Amino acid sequence: MTKLLDVQAISKYYVHKDGWMPGQRICALEPLSFSLERGETLAIMGETGSGKSTIAKLIAGAERASAGEIFLNGQAMSSMTDQQRCRHVRMIFQDSLRSLNPQITVGKQLCEPLIFNTQMSPQDQKQRVHEVLRKVGLLPDHYHFYPHMLASGQQQRVCIARAIVLEPQIVVADEAFVALDPSIRAQIINLILDLQEDMGISFIFVSHSAEIVKHVSDKILIMHRGKMIEFGTTRALINHPEEQLTKTLLHSEHKYKVPLHSTTKE
Amino acid sequence: MSAILDIRNLSIELETENGPVRVLDRFNLQLAEGEIHTLVGESGSGKSLLAKAILGFINPRWKITADRLWWRHYDLLALNAAQRRIVTGRDMAMIFQDPSSYLDPNDKVGAQLRESIPTGELSGVYLKRRVDRQTRAERLLHRVGIKDTADVMERYPHELSEGLAQKISIAMAIAHNPKLLIADEPTTAMEPSTRGQIYRLLAKLSAGQGMSILMITQDLTAVIPESQRISLIYCGQLMETGPTEEVMQKPYHPYTDAMLSMSLSDQDIAPKTRLPTLSGAIPTLQHMPIGCRLGPRCPYARRACIHQPALTKQQQVQFACHYPLHKDSEHD
């Protein structure tokens, strides 16, 4: 069986033009390869500017690689139409709040991907959107809200809802947890775990949080200055990190040990 | 404890299409001089609104009532707008999550920093004042841990890393030596190492000059050890407040307990297991539950919970719950 995602020697250069001088090539990503199976979760970690977001954008098709190829179910992504790609890979951007349209209600924004990418009837669309709203911890009422009427954490949830409304095979998220409320973050993590179990969705996410990475991921990719310096299973990287940076990034600070008598019921 | 900031039963009422709603519902907060107090609450719980009420950035349409809203010896609600601005401007400062909202993108850091220094504190003729301003600006940068002052002052805000930008916004905020600094989620979007730097800096500033800090965060894991006290707020209601250690080690309130178990800092939890969390969603303003607002999401809720519980005091800790997780004097 073909791999869900097979990344082969992709790299990314930006050409930096300085007036009329010949452009200078800046390397954002040195050639790197890795692969991911169905239902697996990959965490990408690294310092600011190390290329994490570049990888995320290349996989989501928001940007094109300078060289190399990404295969999705064995098919080269460069040969797909935008619509094909959109159905399979969805992205939640780092500044996703700004990507919400302030003029359009939450419900309509969530219907949009369904209108453009499916043949669903308006009724089915509406039903799907209600389902998704509930899944991300919002209420049916929120269908008629405009983004500015929501608190910041709720806006973030709309963005996540928009990413999963098409039930894609891969969801790519760039720091999408940072702004979430703890109770909603825990719900979203549970939701992602559920979606993976039910539908075999793969999840690729960029995160600083050692706790979340350790809890959710199957594989971890460590970036340093545009280079992939370590890639392996989560267990391997926790137990036998080869790089000091890996150790540092995966070290979680425990300021307070959670008391064991915690009794919260489901 | 003698409180430098004393808030009792503060309510803020907003008009919505379904009539007035209390966004802050009889909220209490006491802050001692030189103390770091962390206010923890999820989004929309009214944290920023509380900060605005303290600073006096108030929309005239909001209805604000309180049994007490005192800052030092000032009854803030009794002051007129002009008096209030003077007190706030002199004694208080605030920093935000996004420091770039604070910095002018068109102006170099040095110029903005020099401008933030209160003119009243400079003396002498024009030229001396100018030199004086420069030296003070440098000293401010030193205080927030920036050594290469000449380089930083020549930069524009977009040329700063997020950590550096936040340090500069802190430098500007403390330029007039405020007695109270409100830090509204100052590190939310930052990497852990930068976040740590900013927290250490704030803790140092508080210890060094007796500045009180009201730290605002959504996340219990962001509470720093230097924070002597914490308060948990949900939908505008105070859930639990007290010394950080006590509240964290043995919470009385179901909300504190839930926030603790959701924080993922428990190493014993197996990978990929579902996390314990509060079910449901934070209610919208239009649909605030009556009584204890945690009710619909609380695993312990019973009939009595449709009445808002009064604050119960157990030694240093205060909580608002009809069915606390344990009774005091269970000495263990």
Ligand SMILES: Nc1ncnc2c1ncn2[C@@H]1O[C@H](COP(=O)(O)OP(=O)(O)OP(=O)(O)O)[C@@H](O)[C@H]1O
């Ligand atoms: N100017 C306003 N007009 C109407 N409603 C407002 C206004 N400002 C805030 N609110 C509402 O008041 C409630 C509390 O808002 P506030 O900004 O204080 O929350 P917060 O705790 O700071 O949340 P966050 O963690 O998302 O910053 C929210 O439901 C919000 O939608």
Ligand code: SF4
């Ligand atoms: S008062 Fe009732 S609903 Fe509120 S926290 Fe306590 S048990 Fe839960």
Ligand SMILES: [Mg+2]
């Ligand atoms: Mg806020």
